[in-house]
Amino acid sequence: MNDRRETDYNELLDATGEKAKSKALDVAVRYYLRMRGDTLVIPKGQIPELMAAAESRGSLTAGEIAEILNSEELPIEHESNTKIGRQ
Numbered sequence: 001m002n003d004r005r006e007t008d009y010n011e012l013l014d015a016t017g018e019k020a021k022s023k024a025l026d027v028a029v030r031y032y033l034r035m036r037g038d039t040l041v042i043p044k045g046q047i048p049e050l051m052a053a054a055e056s057r058g059s060l061t062a063g064e065i066a067e068i069l070n071s072e073e074l075p076i077e078h079e080s081n082t083k084i085g086r087q
Contacts (some may be wrong), residue, residue: 016073031073046071 001009009021017026019043050068054060060068066078 026072031071034071034073035069 063078066076070076
């Protein structure tokens, strides 16, 4: 295995929280397929959904993007906080 591949696997283990490379790869594959779509199991991907939402609405808030891209494999949440003046 080359250095780049080993580094990628180690980063994937860290990012997914999995202990085994095979489980980390399973998570990555599920995420990729969920984002892409166009498969028998996931016909409509989240990236095409995001693009369609942006096209139809003109713009999206960070919260709307997080809602569309949120997945079991990589949960995404958005919180907004505004402070004005002294604390």
